Amino acid sequence: MDICSMSALEIGAAIREKKMTVREVTEGYLSAIENTDGAYHCYNTVCKEAALARADEVQKGIDEGRYTSPLAGVPVGVKDNICTKGVPTTCSSKILENFVPPYDATVVKRLYDAGMVVLGKLNMDEFAMGSTTETSATGVTHNPWNTDCVPGGSSGGAAAAVAAKLAPVTLGSDTGGSIRQPASFCGVSGLKPTYGAVSRYGLVAYASSLDQIGPLAHDAKDCAALFSVIEGKDEKDGTSMENPKFDFAAATNGGMQGKKIGIPADYLGEGISTDVKAAIEAAAETYRGLGAEVEIFPMPIVKYAIPAYYIIACAEACSNLSRYDGIKYGYSSPNTDNLLDTYIKSRSEGFGMEVKRRIMLGNFVLSSGYYDAYYNKALKAKKLIQQAFFDAFEKYDMLLGPVAPTTAPKIGESLSDPLKMYLGDIYTVMINIAGVPSMAIPCGFDRENMPIGMQLIGKPFCEAEILSAAVGFQNATDFHKKSPKES
Amino acid sequence: MQIDKNLVMYLEKLGRIELSEEQRTASEKDLQDILTYIDTLNELNTDGVEPASHSFPVANVMRADCVTNSDRRDAVLQNAPREKDGCFVVPKTVE
Numbered sequence: 001m002d003i004c005s006m007s008a009l010e011i012g013a014a015i016r017e018k019k020m021t022v023r024e025v026t027e028g029y030l031s032a033i034e035n036t037d038g039a040y041h042c043y044n045t046v047c048k049e050a051a052l053a054r055a056d057e058v059q060k061g062i063d064e065g066r067y068t069s070p071l072a073g074v075p076v077g078v079k080d081n082i083c084t085k086g087v088p089t090t091c092s093s094k095i096l097e098n099f100v101p102p103y104d105a106t107v108v109k110r111l112y113d114a115g116m117v118v119l120g121k122l123n124m125d126e127f128a129m130g131s132t133t134e135t136s137a138t139g140v141t142h143n144p145w146n147t148d149c150v151p152g153g154s155s156g157g158a159a160a161a162v163a164a165k166l167a168p169v170t171l172g173s174d175t176g177g178s179i180r181q182p183a184s185f186c187g188v189s190g191l192k193p194t195y196g197a198v199s200r201y202g203l204v205a206y207a208s209s210l211d212q213i214g215p216l217a218h219d220a221k222d223c224a225a226l227f228s229v230i231e232g233k234d235e236k237d238g239t240s241m242e243n244p245k246f247d248f249a250a251a252t253n254g255g256m257q258g259k260k261i262g263i264p265a266d267y268l269g270e271g272i273s274t275d276v277k278a279a280i281e282a283a284a285e286t287y288r289g290l291g292a293e294v295e296i297f298p299m300p301i302v303k304y305a306i307p308a309y310y311i312i313a314c315a316e317a318c319s320n321l322s323r324y325d326g327i328k329y330g331y332s333s334p335n336t337d338n339l340l341d342t343y344i345k346s347r348s349e350g351f352g353m354e355v356k357r358r359i360m361l362g363n364f365v366l367s368s369g370y371y372d373a374y375y376n377k378a379l380k381a382k383k384l385i386q387q388a389f390f391d392a393f394e395k396y397d398m399l400l401g402p403v404a405p406t407t408a409p410k411i412g413e414s415l416s417d418p419l420k421m422y423l424g425d426i427y428t429v430m431i432n433i434a435g436v437p438s439m440a441i442p443c444g445f446d447r448e449n450m451p452i453g454m455q456l457i458g459k460p461f462c463e464a465e466i467l468s469a470a471v472g473f474q475n476a477t478d479f480h481k482k483s484p485k486e487s
Numbered sequence: 488m489q490i491d492k493n494l495v496m497y498l499e500k501l502g503r504i505e506l507s508e509e510q511r512t513a514s515e516k517d518l519q520d521i522l523t524y525i526d527t528l529n530e531l532n533t534d535g536v537e538p539a540s541h542s543f544p545v546a547n548v549m550r551a552d553c554v555t556n557s558d559r560r561d562a563v564l565q566n567a568p569r570e571k572d573g574c575f576v577v578p579k580t581v582e
Contacts, residue, residue, distance in 0.1 A: 270561050311525060344505050356506065363501040378528065
């Protein structure tokens with residue numbers, strides 16, 4: 001069987017059963033990247049030598065019984081905002097183009113502890129700010145389903161790499177939909193875990209109250225396997241929390257009998273494409289067929305999610321990005337003669353336009369005279385959004401809805417109109433504001449044969465429940481098995 | 488909320504960035520569009536609502552007070568744009 005068409009768990013099993021070696025698997029992916037990534041640009045950096053050396057080391061560890069994870073020996077791609085010791089971590093920004101972290105993020109350390117092999121670093125919107133991967137300073141990633149379309153964003157490289165079979169699993173980050181929306185646009189599965197379920201130590205910060213790292217893969221089972229590798233409390237991230245021990249068996253059980261699913265009516269309202277709406281309705285039918293109760297309920301707060309999100313995210317972003325000063329690390333403008341000049345020129349030359357826009361917006365909502373009307377108002381909206389989810393989960397085990405109102409737009413369509421791009425985040429940002437987990441999986445195709453994604457939104461720290469619901473859906477359907485080339 | 492060129496320039500100053508004239512004109516329009524949309528939040532009644540902070544109840548997170556980092560001065564300085572004698576080089580800041 002073609003190595004690159006196997007799931008991560010299948011690869012792990014084949015390695016354990018000595019049907020293939022870690023080196024064979026790693027070489028298979030490296031040569032696929034070499035041969036085809038020119039057409040997609042999923043990777044910013046490919047760690048060829050390091051990956052091969054690591055493969056041999058991992059093989060030895062497996063043979064000696066040191067690596068026993070189901071994903072031992074499996075290659076993985078990592079979004080380029082997650083620190084990797086000795087490997088450039090650029091955030092797809094000119095300001096970090098030469099930044100080589102002196103340490104590994106906690107999640108990367110956990111990949112290594114499980115015996116996984118890092119293939120390289122994946123393209124993204126600059127500092128994760130964008131929904132199309134077009135704001136990347138290294139160039140856009142092309143959607144493997146149609147290279148004229150964007151892969152979504154900001155984890156566009158992480159989603160496209162899985163769809164193009166250039167990595168069996170990847171790590172992305174999700175601040176307002178950045179795992180789920182590209183997963184949806186590229187026809188792959190992706191999990192945004194509960195806020196606090198996965199350590200962010202070593203994740204370059206965008207909006208700290210919303211950022212979360214999570215897995216992308218061909219199916220929900222692989223997401224569950226990678227999630228179990230990275231989750232758990234970390235002393236180095238004070239927001240990470242003890243959670244009930246994640247149970248892989250429960251997460252991949254797939255049983256839906258007697259489950260109650262709610263669909264927010266406001267997730268099917270104005271702005272949604274007819275193809276996306278039809279796919280969500282069909283998914284609801286599938287769940288009914290599996291024994292679940294599905295009903296539509298009102299959630300009018302949806303309308304205020306985007307304004308609240310962009311206020312909170314930009315406020316935090318402008319604070320987080322004040323660390324880029326041209327002094328300690330990153331790009332520094334040559335020919336400056338005083339400190340202020342060094343700051344201004346380094347930042348102006350180093351940041352792209354979308355980042356500058358969000359810095360300005362953040363400074364605006366935090367500035368004297370506007371703080372109460374904007375930032376404080378958004379925090380009150382956040383409270384109401386959290387309450388809306390709390391109320392919904394009194395009645396339902398999980399919520400179901402589309403990931404995005406449309407399928408992937410053409411390259412160039414979104415960049416000229418930032419507000420239009422922001423509006424595409426309507427179904428995803430609320431989940432980050434509430435801090436709850438959400439699992440995105442493919443649920444159909446539009447009339448242009450572009451993938452449609454749905455999300456299953458769960459109670460805090462109930463990843464196992466939504467993963468299991470995703471597995472149940474994938475046991476009953478084959479959308480996740482389609483791949484661009486066979487289409 | 489009405490955005491004008493002076494406000495854009497003020498925001499540039501706060502963010503320690505400088506836009507070209509062309510970017511400034513475009514930003515005026517983009518920020519206006521975005522803020523007009525954001526202003527729909529005013530329709531939401533938040534009377535008596537406490538502003539939220541953290542999603543879940545986490546407070547006063549502590550860890551053992553022991554040194555865990557080793558001497559990584561050289562590794563850290565490798566990323567410094569300008570470095571001399573084990574220190575970051577900065578422009579003269581005190582006359």
